[in-house]
Amino acid sequence: MKGYGEEILRMEDIVKTFDLGEGKKLVASDHVNISLHKGETLGIVGESGSGKSTLAKILTRLYPMDSGRILIHGKDIAPLKGEELRQARRNIQMVFQDPSTAFNPKQRVKEIICEPLQNYGLIRKGEVEEKAKEMLRLVDLPEDFANRYPNNMSGGQRQRIAIARALVLKPEIIICDEATSALDVSVQKTIIELLDRLQRETHVAYFFICHDLALANMFCDNMIIMQKGKVVERIHDLREAKDPYSKKLLASIFTIEEGKNKVLPDELFQ
Numbered sequence: 001m002k003g004y005g006e007e008i009l010r011m012e013d014i015v016k017t018f019d020l021g022e023g024k025k026l027v028a029s030d031h032v033n034i035s036l037h038k039g040e041t042l043g044i045v046g047e048s049g050s051g052k053s054t055l056a057k058i059l060t061r062l063y064p065m066d067s068g069r070i071l072i073h074g075k076d077i078a079p080l081k082g083e084e085l086r087q088a089r090r091n092i093q094m095v096f097q098d099p100s101t102a103f104n105p106k107q108r109v110k111e112i113i114c115e116p117l118q119n120y121g122l123i124r125k126g127e128v129e130e131k132a133k134e135m136l137r138l139v140d141l142p143e144d145f146a147n148r149y150p151n152n153m154s155g156g157q158r159q160r161i162a163i164a165r166a167l168v169l170k171p172e173i174i175i176c177d178e179a180t181s182a183l184d185v186s187v188q189k190t191i192i193e194l195l196d197r198l199q200r201e202t203h204v205a206y207f208f209i210c211h212d213l214a215l216a217n218m219f220c221d222n223m224i225i226m227q228k229g230k231v232v233e234r235i236h237d238l239r240e241a242k243d244p245y246s247k248k249l250l251a252s253i254f255t256i257e258e259g260k261n262k263v264l265p266d267e268l269f270q
């Protein structure tokens with residue numbers, strides 16, 4: 001198993017309640033504690049509605065939380081506002097499920113990839129093309145994609161562009177919210193392998209939200225099992241599950257490959 005480094009993120013005692021009207025409330029995050037280390041892939045798994053995406057939205061500050069702390073290298077980013085918050089956000093980027101709706105169809109690929117750098121004033125106009133080509137090479141796409149539009153590309157190619165864009169600010173954390181779920185299994189495999197290679201090269205940590213337990217168990221160093229807003233268990237491998245709910249999840253997987261090495265067996269994708 002690969003090693004990973006110091007703790008970079010700690011989410012402490014996160015509570016998020018949605019008001020559903022008529023006095024009804026839904027606790028989507030119920031005193032959740034999570035820690036993430038440099039170069040780690042942390043899977044967030046659990047049934048639909050268990051609160052996985054809510055955690056991602058709290059982490060990126062898209063949703064306010066009721067209470068809790070979000071510590072990045074020990075500093076709480078939850079109270080930050082304005083420019084301080086904008087700077088803290090640089091470190092946490094996101095790749096979403098559906099690559100077809102993620103981009104502005106009027107932007108060329110080079111503009112899509114370099115937009116985060118432009119937003120932070122970190123690139124001059126004349127440098128955009130070269131930087132985009134460098135990022136395209138990194139995600140194994142042809143350089144001439146830089147001047148194309150995203151519409152006429154495959155889902156897998158668009159997801160590579162999304163990954164290039166997420167990496168361009170050199171964040172320490174990338175949240176993948178079902179980032180491979182919309183793709184064909186064969187394409188999914190190549191994207192997982194790309195994420196793995198990029199992690200080895202950049203030591204980025206992944207917050208990997210995934211409803212596919214076999215895939216999460218294979219790809220992730222550790223997993224958080226969620227149920228109804230609560231963390232049920234944190235485990236390294238689903239086969240170590242002790243909690244009855246995690247065991248039920250485990251029973252729903254027909255085959256889990258042996259070992260935790262990063263060579264992805266083809267059976268997983270058939």
Ligand SMILES: Nc1ncnc2c1ncn2[C@@H]1O[C@H](COP(=O)(O)OP(=O)(O)OP(=O)(O)O)[C@@H](O)[C@H]1O
Nearest residue numbers: 018019026028047048049050051052053054055211
């Ligand atoms: N903006 C919102 N307003 C009200 N309820 C919400 C809102 N966002 C999420 N919820 C509710 O919070 C709960 C957790 O939702 P969340 O999207 O985090 O689940 P999830 O684990 O990501 O599910 P899935 O696997 O289907 O994506 C669900 O019951 C959902 O209906």
Ligand SMILES: [Mg+2]
Nearest residue numbers: 052053054177
């Ligand atoms: Mg979700």
